[in-house]
Amino acid sequence: xxxxxxxxxxxxxxxxxxxxxxxxxxxxxxxxxxxxxxxxxxxxxxxxxxxxxxxxxxxxxxxxxxxxxxxxxxxxxxxxxxxxxxxxxxxxxxxxxxxxxxxxxxxxxxxxxxxxxxxxxxxxxxxxxxxxxxxxxxxxxxxxxxxxxxxxxxxxxxxxxxxxxxxxxxxxxxxxxxxxxxxxxxxxxxxxxxxxxxxxxxxxxxxxxxxxxxxxxxxxxxxx
Amino acid sequence: xxxxxxxxxxxxxxxxxxxxxxxxxxxxxxxxxxxxxxxxxxxxxxxxxxxxxxxxxxxxxxxxxxxxxxxxxxxxxxxxxxxxxxxxxxxxxxxxxxxxxxxxxxxxxxxxxxxxxxxxxxxxxxxxxxxxxxxxxxxxxxxxxxxxxxxxxxxxxxxxxxxxxxxxxxxxxxxxxxxxxxxxxxxxxxxxxxxxxxxxxxxxxxxxxxxxxxxxxxxxxxxx
DNA sequence: CGAAGCTCTCACGGCTTCTTCACAGATTTC
DNA sequence: GAAATCTGTGAAGAAGCCGTGAGAGCTTCG
Numbered sequence: 082x083x084x085x086x087x088x089x090x091x092x093x094x095x096x097x098x099x100x101x102x103x104x105x106x107x108x109x110x111x112x113x114x115x116x117x118x119x120x121x122x123x124x125x126x127x128x129x130x131x132x133x134x135x136x137x138x139x140x141x142x143x144x145x146x147x148x149x150x151x152x153x154x155x156x157x158x159x160x161x162x163x164x165x166x167x168x169x170x171x172x173x174x175x176x177x178x179x180x181x182x183x184x185x186x187x188x189x190x191x192x193x194x195x196x197x198x199x200x201x202x203x204x205x206x207x208x209x210x211x212x213x214x215x216x217x218x219x220x221x222x223x224x225x226x227x228x229x230x231x232x233x234x235x236x237x238x239x240x241x242x243x244x245x246x247x248x249x250x251x252x253x254x255x256x257x258x259x260x261x262x263x264x265x266x267x268x269x270x271x272x273x274x275x276x277x278x279x280x281x282x283x284x285x286x287x288x289x290x291x292x293x294x295x296x297x298x299x300x301x302x303x304x305x
Numbered sequence: 306x307x308x309x310x311x312x313x314x315x316x317x318x319x320x321x322x323x324x325x326x327x328x329x330x331x332x333x334x335x336x337x338x339x340x341x342x343x344x345x346x347x348x349x350x351x352x353x354x355x356x357x358x359x360x361x362x363x364x365x366x367x368x369x370x371x372x373x374x375x376x377x378x379x380x381x382x383x384x385x386x387x388x389x390x391x392x393x394x395x396x397x398x399x400x401x402x403x404x405x406x407x408x409x410x411x412x413x414x415x416x417x418x419x420x421x422x423x424x425x426x427x428x429x430x431x432x433x434x435x436x437x438x439x440x441x442x443x444x445x446x447x448x449x450x451x452x453x454x455x456x457x458x459x460x461x462x463x464x465x466x467x468x469x470x471x472x473x474x475x476x477x478x479x480x481x482x483x484x485x486x487x488x489x490x491x492x493x494x495x496x497x498x499x500x501x502x503x504x505x506x507x508x509x510x511x512x513x514x515x516x517x518x519x520x521x522x523x524x525x526x527x528x529x
Numbered sequence: 530c531g532a533a534g535c536t537c538t539c540a541c542g543g544c545t546t547c548t549t550c551a552c553a554g555a556t557t558t559c
Numbered sequence: 560g561a562a563a564t565c566t567g568t569g570a571a572g573a574a575g576c577c578g579t580g581a582g583a584g585c586t587t588c589g
Contacts, residue, residue, distance in 0.1 A: 097347075104350050104376070187375045236535060253448040273577085274537050280578060296448060297545075297576065298461035460546055497566085498548055504567060521556075521565065 083128035083197055084108040088118040089159065090136045098131060101186040115139025119147045122154065129197060133159045145176060155196045159184065202248070212247045214305050217289040219244055228287050239282045246293060246303035253296040307352035307421055308332040312342040312368070313383065314360045322355060325410040339363025343371045346378065353421060355413070357383045366398060373399050379420045383408065426472065436471045438529050441513040443468055452511050463506045470517060470527035477520040
């Protein structure tokens with residue numbers, strides 16, 4: 082199972098996260114500040130880092146920068162309320178997600194799981210960037226769709242939906258799950274939006290339009 | 306073996322439950338009120354919680370809400386007779402079962418076993434998505450039914466019923482229970498509706514139609 | 530600044546599915 | 560063997576679901 086590095090100067094917070102992490106079957110290691118964290122990262126292989134921003138010696142941002150120089154490890158940042166304005170800056174540094182303190186450990190664990198899943202997914206995609214079914218093909222590197230060799234223009238959402246369906250081919254996927262996984266946990270819109278995108282997407286797939294099958298009462302599925 | 310948390314303000318009741326739990330080879334821990342229960346849950350990993358509703362400091366419902374925020378642990382509620390009207394509210398909170406006081410410890414233990422089994426069941430289903438019996442097969446990922454290799458179209462309810470019966474094969478399942486588990490706690494319809502669905506379902510199963518056996522006076526059963 | 534493109538929402542209409550009901554046949558009970 | 564209870568079945572209305580087109584709010588681009 083995955084191994085996490087927990088970085089925070091407050092022992093109490095590390096303890097809470099550690100407990101939850103163990104409950105979710107993750108291994109853990111800990112560091113008290115950015116400096117220690119960088120050191121530990123150089124000498125160990127972690128799958129994910131949970132790190133506070135405000136810390137003595139070396140703050141979370143700087144530590145993140147140092148670590149990313151050497152290794153590509155996903156990082157989830159903990160920030161006190163009010164530090165949110167730094168969000169954009171943080172994402173430029175390659176931070177994968179943010180959790181604002183005081184946080185719910187359960188939510189944090191959900192984010193951890195999501196980031197790890199995303200990472201594993203992209204690792205697989207990097208190995209083989211093309212997904213195909215008959216003459217329908219997508220390339221996750223160039224984010225392009227081709228139908229019988231002919232390139233088809235899709236919008237971002239259409240591409241994301243098609244990629245998601247093909248990555249989970251032959252699985253009935255509920256609208257809720259699709260919203261969660263494609264739009265993100267913080268989207269609170271109408272799930273019928275998906276239907277509209279599906280309609281447009283089908284329109285672009287020509288003779289393969291029926292590969293996207295409606296699963297009545299549930300959602301959709303890509304049939305190989 | 307599984308570990309239970311017993312929450313009740315009366316020491317006598319905790320004692321009775323504890324004894325029966327130990328007899329059934331469960332580990333136990335105890336709390337006297339909701340507040341304590343929440344605290345203990347945060348610091349320990351329990352497999353199931355048995356909790357009274359009426360308690361000083363923090364009542365069972367509120368405690369349940371707090372706990373479910375952080376961890377997904379099955380909860381069985383103990384309620385005094387007359388508190389039953391709260392059932393709906395309780396199921397919304399994610400309560401897995403109810404036992405009315407004064408209860409039979411033996412029945413309580415049966416419920417505990419059932420809830421734990423159900424939980425394990427869903428964990429297993431995630432691992433192996435196909436259920437089969439001779440040439441009749443369902444795939445819970447793609448939500449498809451095949452008869453001797455030929456795909457058969459089912460409606461949502463037909464599929465749900467078949468999946469439910471096959472997941473509980475060789476068990477006589479009452480109509481009430483089926484309504485509870487398939488339709489949900491908030492369905493207040495006629496249980497003969499099931500009969501109609503069973504009829505339609507049998508029509509689709511061809512030579513395997515008799516695998517769904519009528520249990521007169523009770524309901525139905527899937528015979529392997 | 531206007532045009533074009535994208536995303537999301539909404540509501541209509543057609544179609545499928547669900548539910549109810551009544552009756553006939555089967556089974557059990559007395 | 561008659562009465563009571565239960566299930567199978569077909570029909571029909573009610574309810575629900577999805578495809579679709581239109582359009583509003585935004586952003587991007589020229």
